[in-house]
Amino acid sequence: MKVIASSLRKGNVVEMDGKLYAVLKAENFHPGKGTPTTSVDMRRISDGVKVAERWRTTEMVEKANVDEREYDFLYEDGEGYHFMEPTTYEQFAVHPDVVGDDKVFLTEGIKVYLKTYDGVAIAIELPQKVTVEITETEPVVKGQTASSSYKPATCSNGIRVMVPPHIGAGTRIVINTEDYSYQGRAQD
Numbered sequence: 001m002k003v004i005a006s007s008l009r010k011g012n013v014v015e016m017d018g019k020l021y022a023v024l025k026a027e028n029f030h031p032g033k034g035t036p037t038t039s040v041d042m043r044r045i046s047d048g049v050k051v052a053e054r055w056r057t058t059e060m061v062e063k064a065n066v067d068e069r070e071y072d073f074l075y076e077d078g079e080g081y082h083f084m085e086p087t088t089y090e091q092f093a094v095h096p097d098v099v100g101d102d103k104v105f106l107t108e109g110i111k112v113y114l115k116t117y118d119g120v121a122i123a124i125e126l127p128q129k130v131t132v133e134i135t136e137t138e139p140v141v142k143g144q145t146a147s148s149s150y151k152p153a154t155c156s157n158g159i160r161v162m163v164p165p166h167i168g169a170g171t172r173i174v175i176n177t178e179d180y181s182y183q184g185r186a187q188d
Contacts, residue, residue, distance in 0.1 A: 005055035011125035
């Protein structure tokens with residue numbers, strides 16, 4: 001299935017030269033002068049080699065036809081990361097290379113989309129927003145306005161996030177899984 005390059009997102013699977021590639025990062029550049037481009041970092045599924053590719057944003061790219069289903073994360077062990085399909089209770093082990101840096105977001109019961117090709121997991125797509133708890137942050141500085149600055153904070157999963165000054169340790173916040181940016185306080 002052909003799609004325009006600017007629509008590629010992390011977790012998509014692209015077919016080039018007869019090989020499949022999992023998209024790790026996709027960015028669109030719109031310079032003031034010249035042609036807008038899409039820069040994509042990918043991992044070749046067959047051997048794990050990382051490749052960087054750049055296309056014009058309007059160029060057509062072959063998106064591979066993969067099976068994409070929602071799974072619940074169960075646990076991690078020596079075999080890898082284990083997921084369960086909620087309707088059939090079928091369990092699936094995923095190699096740590098496929099999960100990569102996204103492992104910090106895997107908490108028991110989180111729903112993710114697993115992309116499989118010929119019965120092998122090739123990519124994982126996390127929810128766009130995840131709720132985490134702040135474990136450590138700098139104290140509030142008196143006279144600091146909320147709009148002027150953000151301060152570093154460490155989350156329960158070990159990620160460093162920039163948060164507004166009023167957020168303290170123990171506060172549950174929502175962060176974006178793509179760029180680890182603060183989205184707001186959790187509503188629970």
